[in-house]
Amino acid sequence: xxxxxxxxxxxxxxxxxxxxxxxxxxxxxxxxxxxxxxxxxxxxxxxxxxxxxxxxxxxxxxxxxxxxxxxxxxxxxxxxxxxxxxxxxxxxxxxxxxxxxxxxxxxxxxxxxxxxxxxxxxxxxxxxxxxxxxxxxxxxxxxxxxxxxxxxxxxxxxxxxxxxxxxxxxxxxxxxxxxxxxxxxxxxxxxxxxxxxxxxxxxxxxxxxxxxxxxxxxxxxxxxxxxxxxxxxxxxxxxxxxxxxxxxxxxxxxxxxxxxxxxxxxxxxxxxxxxxxxxxxxxxxxxxxxxxxxx
Ligand code: AMP
Ligand code: MN
Ligand code: MN
Ligand code: MN
Numbered sequence: 001x002x003x004x005x006x007x008x009x010x011x012x013x014x015x016x017x018x019x020x021x022x023x024x025x026x027x028x029x030x031x032x033x034x035x036x037x038x039x040x041x042x043x044x045x046x047x048x049x050x051x052x053x054x055x056x057x058x059x060x061x062x063x064x065x066x067x068x069x070x071x072x073x074x075x076x077x078x079x080x081x082x083x084x085x086x087x088x089x090x091x092x093x094x095x096x097x098x099x100x101x102x103x104x105x106x107x108x109x110x111x112x113x114x115x116x117x118x119x120x121x122x123x124x125x126x127x128x129x130x131x132x133x134x135x136x137x138x139x140x141x142x143x144x145x146x147x148x149x150x151x152x153x154x155x156x157x158x159x160x161x162x163x164x165x166x167x168x169x170x171x172x173x174x175x176x177x178x179x180x181x182x183x184x185x186x187x188x189x190x191x192x193x194x195x196x197x198x199x200x201x202x203x204x205x206x207x208x209x210x211x212x213x214x215x216x217x218x219x220x221x222x223x224x225x226x227x228x229x230x231x232x233x234x235x236x237x238x239x240x241x242x243x244x245x246x247x248x249x250x251x252x253x254x255x256x257x258x259x260x261x262x263x264x265x266x267x268x269x270x271x272x273x274x275x276x277x278x279x280x281x282x283x284x285x286x287x288x289x290x291x292x293x294x295x
Contacts (some may be wrong), residue, residue, distance in 0.1 A: 004267040008265040010039040010064065010273070011083065011194070011219065011247025014158070016048025016134035017068075020252025022262030026260075031059045037270050039064035039085060039247065042263035044101040045135045046089040061088045064273065065089060066074030068194060069101075069180040070172065073292075077200045080193065082180035083219065085246075086277035088285075099289050102135050104173035115168040116141075116161065121150055137163045154255055177206075178213040179291050185214040186288030188280040190273055192199075192217030192245050197229060206287045207240060214286070216276050221246025221265045243272040 013019035014026050021029065023040060029037045040052045040063060049065045056063035061202040066085045073080055087094070109132075113125045123144050142157035151157035161168045177193075183189040193210060196202055196218055207215075220233035221244070230246075237244040246265040248258040 004264055005034060006264045007034070007036045007262070007263050007267060008038070008270050009033075009035055009247045009250065009261045010037075010041075010066075010085075010245050010269060011068075011205045011222075012040055012250045012260065013042055013068075014040060014048040014052065014134075016040075016045050017042035018132075018139040018251060019137070020255065023048040024055040026250075027052055027055035027059050027061050027063065029260050030061050032096040033259070035061060035261045037062040037064065038260075039066040039083075041066035041068040041083050041085075043068050043070060043135045043137060044098050046087070046095075046098070047134055049089060050057055058131070062270075064270065067098075067184075069175070069183070069191070070214060071175045071177040071180050072171065073177065073206070074199065078198065080177040080199055081195065082184065082215075083192040083194045083217075084184035084189035085192065085245075085272065085273050086182075086280075087184055089168050089279065091187045093288070094183070100290070101173055105136045105257075108172055109141060109171045111170045112138070112141050112162060112168045113144075115170070116145075119167060121161075122146070122148055123150075139251070141168075143240075175188040175291055177210055179288075181210055181213040181215050182286070183288050183290075185280075188277070188283075188285050190217060190267050190276045190280065191215050192219055192243070192273075195221045195222045195224075195249065196233065197222070197225065203236065207236070210238060211242070215242065217243035217245050217273070219246055220244040221263050221269070223248035223250075223256060225263075243269070243276060245273060246270045249272070 014023045052063045116123045142154040143158040147152045181191040218237040250260040
């Protein structure tokens with residue numbers, strides 16, 4: 001399977017969130033990697049899409065508009081990440097809510113830096129802000145820790161300081177995955193559950209609950225998954241009638257192990273997303289009431 005050259009990568013990040021390449025650089029790299037189509041799914045923002053699409057037109061790469069929204073499962077069961085494709089980025093309610101999520105990330109980032117400083121680490125909020133060109137996330141705090149020699153790599157910084165249970169961990173705004181799915185459907189986006197192997201209870205109650213909220217796809221071809229895992233997820237997608245998508249979660253060199261385009265994704269994955277988006281475009285979009293801010 002992996003010997004077939006891929007033409008798609010439906011999960012990439014840019015400097016609009018925690019990726020290391022600008023949207024233009026990302027498109028140039030996609031072109032060099034022989035990709036014809038990428039989806040840009042920055043965290044809690046669509047701000048990189050216009051640049052990516054303009055670069056896509058220049059370099060002959062189709063850029064599918066997308067987003068990734070990180071949410072929490074109940075009872076401390078960890079995180080669930082929801083991707084949304086072909087969402088209506090012009091919707092003012094969507095943009096208002098995304099701005100709220102990003103503002104909450106700023107407060108959370110400040111708290112993480114304050115916790116680190118209280119513990120004697122010489123990290124400044126000013127520097128973290130400089131490192132983040134868009135949506136602020138833990139990777140920017142990790143970079144600041146690395147710069148000062150407090151960690152050897154981004155993963156090392158996560159392990160030592162900012163993962164759940166770590167000395168400077170602070171959660172984001174607590175949103176349920178069902179709400180992310182509903183938010184995306186309210187703007188005619190195609191919601192897809194990202195890297196699902198991390199999820200506790202996926203096949204028991206989680207997938208049916210998310211499908212009831214409007215989930216339409218499952219990220220089966222993920223960078224780090226071996227062929228047996230991909231096959232398992234493809235069977236699950238088939239069983240539930242979900243579209244099978246995939247990508248590498250590329251953030252830049254040495255962030256995640258898989259290079260851009262380093263996971264085979266069949267072209268039908270993009271065709272299916274497009275078909276679903278076209279169907280949603282002809283249906284009334286269900287309304288969405290944002291969850292009440294608890295923090
Ligand atoms: P946040 O959304 O701010 O909580 O940060 C989550 C992001 O950090 C994910 O989207 C990944 O890009 C990155 N991340 C999470 N865990 C790790 C890790 N162990 N090593 C490197 N990057 C990570
Ligand atoms: Mn990320
Ligand atoms: Mn994710
Ligand atoms: Mn991602």
